[in-house]
Amino acid sequence: xxxxxxxxxxxxxxxxxxxxxxxxxxxxxxxxxxxxxxxxxxxxxxxxxxxxxxxxxxxxxxxxxxxxxxxxxxxxxxxxxxxxxxxxxxxxxx
Numbered sequence: 001x002x003x004x005x006x007x008x009x010x011x012x013x014x015x016x017x018x019x020x021x022x023x024x025x026x027x028x029x030x031x032x033x034x035x036x037x038x039x040x041x042x043x044x045x046x047x048x049x050x051x052x053x054x055x056x057x058x059x060x061x062x063x064x065x066x067x068x069x070x071x072x073x074x075x076x077x078x079x080x081x082x083x084x085x086x087x088x089x090x091x092x093x094x
Contacts, residue, residue, distance in 0.1 A: 029079040035061035038082055039075035043067065052079060060085055 045067040
């Protein structure tokens with residue numbers, strides 16, 4: 001009898017992005033383009049900078065967006081799942 005546990009495929013409901021989960025799921029991540037699309041759905045505007053960063057063991061994309069009102073927002077997206085981790089308005093132009 002084969003007792004292997006296979007990863008399951010699912011789709012992030014709101015964004016339609018496929019991902020795998022389960023004990024043998026590959027260490028996949030969403031692409032930068034997918035992260036930017038997710039961020040722009042949350043904060044409309046123009047992407048002015050993007051980073052891939054590891055913080056507290058969580059791999060995440062940091063997407064900076066300039067809105068039509070000339071405000072800058074940082075949207076943090078889980079690189080593994082595509083989940084929005086945080087949205088913060090930047091107070092300066094660093």
